[in-house]
Amino acid sequence: MTMSFNHTSVLLQESIDSLHIQPGGVYMDGTAGGGGHCAAILEHLGSAGKLICVDQDPAALEVLAQRFVGVPNIKIIHNNFSNIKTIISGLSEWGVTRLDGLLLDIGVSSYQLDTAQRGFSYHADAPLDMRMSGEGMSARDVVNTYSEQELSAVIFRYGEEKFARSIAAGIVRARQSAPIETTGELVEIIKASMPAAAKRGAHPARRTFQAIRIEVNRELEVLEKALDDALPCMNEGGVISVITFHSLEDRLVKNKFREWAQGCTCPKDFPVCVCGKKPRVKVCKVLSPSPAEIENNNRSRSARLRSAIKCAE
Numbered sequence: 001m002t003m004s005f006n007h008t009s010v011l012l013q014e015s016i017d018s019l020h021i022q023p024g025g026v027y028m029d030g031t032a033g034g035g036g037h038c039a040a041i042l043e044h045l046g047s048a049g050k051l052i053c054v055d056q057d058p059a060a061l062e063v064l065a066q067r068f069v070g071v072p073n074i075k076i077i078h079n080n081f082s083n084i085k086t087i088i089s090g091l092s093e094w095g096v097t098r099l100d101g102l103l104l105d106i107g108v109s110s111y112q113l114d115t116a117q118r119g120f121s122y123h124a125d126a127p128l129d130m131r132m133s134g135e136g137m138s139a140r141d142v143v144n145t146y147s148e149q150e151l152s153a154v155i156f157r158y159g160e161e162k163f164a165r166s167i168a169a170g171i172v173r174a175r176q177s178a179p180i181e182t183t184g185e186l187v188e189i190i191k192a193s194m195p196a197a198a199k200r201g202a203h204p205a206r207r208t209f210q211a212i213r214i215e216v217n218r219e220l221e222v223l224e225k226a227l228d229d230a231l232p233c234m235n236e237g238g239v240i241s242v243i244t245f246h247s248l249e250d251r252l253v254k255n256k257f258r259e260w261a262q263g264c265t266c267p268k269d270f271p272v273c274v275c276g277k278k279p280r281v282k283v284c285k286v287l288s289p290s291p292a293e294i295e296n297n298n299r300s301r302s303a304r305l306r307s308a309i310k311c312a313e
């Protein structure tokens, strides 16, 4: 039986166009999820082209294995995309040493968000988990073991939440009587820690849940490592395309691409370059979903697509 994996791929056409797929090229989808982007990449690949699908969630792996059963030019790999170097070095027997394109569609899938027992959603009451990989530290561990200062820093930094201090204090107070076990309990603590006016508009737990999820999955750390390790793995002309869903990730990608694109840094009055710095990439225009896409899929509204094309080394 095919497992149902509800996820509408975001910026699908734009991201496929950004990769400039060559029929015989080697591509990696580092966040394969339900395989929506993978299927679109495959449509452009000829029989000599290769696609590597990576995901850290065992549930996604199961779906991918079913969806692409019998497809010869695909490898499905259970790993964190931050291990890109190791993943590629394990593929030399398959003839892969470098990539022509890498796609990262960061964050959680709708399938993960909508599966209540994964504990990502503030709309359902479920055990506090939020681990995409199902391994390691969970949201329950963060909420029950971090100090008040650590919680406040996480909620402020990754959630950009104005009421981080008071929410952290509320969490510490609540857990003194018993550990906080569920998303529902956490939502109630967050609501009780915020002034009434701040609870109008977007869901009051949105920012705190985002922050804890980022902390649990080390999302910014793994993204930065993946980008740093990916660039040397790309062929000349290879494209790195990243779809992000919030400003912290988008800023990280923007700054990284900007740093890579920087050429000579010698003072303007130097007659010749002494720094020897050359741009490592050419940065493409940032893209956002069209109004039609946002209307069809509200979750796409905050998405941004950034791409960089590797220059000659």
Ligand SMILES: C[S@@+](CC[C@H](N)C(=O)[O-])C[C@H]1O[C@@H](n2cnc3c(N)ncnc32)[C@H](O)[C@@H]1O
Pocket (backbone or CB within 6 Å): 007, 008, 009, 010, 030, 031, 032, 033, 034, 035, 036, 037, 038, 054, 055, 056, 057, 060, 079, 080, 081, 082, 105, 106, 107, 108, 109, 110, 132, 222
């Ligand atoms: C937004 S979904 C991708 C959806 C996919 N592009 C599609 O069209 O179906 C993100 C997926 O990336 C995975 N993921 C997120 N961070 C990851 C990481 N660091 N390493 C590997 N997989 C990751 C998640 O488990 C999730 O399945």
